[in-house]
Amino acid sequence: MSDRKKQLLNRLENFFKNDEDVEEASIFTAEELGTPMDMLRVLVSGYGPELIDVLAEYSFIPFEGADEVWYFSSIITIMTDIPEDGVLPLSAATARLNFFLPYGSFCISRDGKMLVYKSVTALRADHDDKTLYEDIELAADTALLAAEDQSFLLMQVAEGELLLEDYLAGLPE
Helix, strand or coil: CCHHHHHHHHHHHHHHHCCCCEEEEEEECHHHHCCCCCEEEEEEEEECCCCEEEEEEEEEECCCCCCCEEEEEEEEEEECCCCHHHHHHHHHHHHHHHHHCCCCEEEECCCCCCEEEEEEEEEECCCCHHHHHHHHHHHHHHHHHHHHHHHHHHHHHHCCCCCHHHHHHCCCC
């Protein structure tokens, strides 16, 4: 990862360390993670109406040939233990909900165990560092805010506490 991207992630880490709802914020290197990119992991407490803990992960997605455009990824892990019988109703709920979301989407992991919210923001690499930092801070905050509103309801659908039909009835037509 470029030094410039590392500096931007470091600034974002400091931003989150000053947030009272953040339990921990740490950058992990690509070598530590066994991935092609460094990642900022942020443990947020008191999230949403049920005041749950969520893990937010921020990184620049490596993309060959994209020197002029950088892709900043935000992934908010909401559930890590979706009940097996909750996968299908949750899948239907997220598919319908994603149609209405203005930014990002809710996703279920391949193994059906995790519910995450994911967004990717394209950034112009030729912007100055101040502008780039403002853009990634906005993207990081927006991802947290965009996911917060629906997370608890989706968890209720997954756990069978809210029927899929009732959830869908609350969405716009």
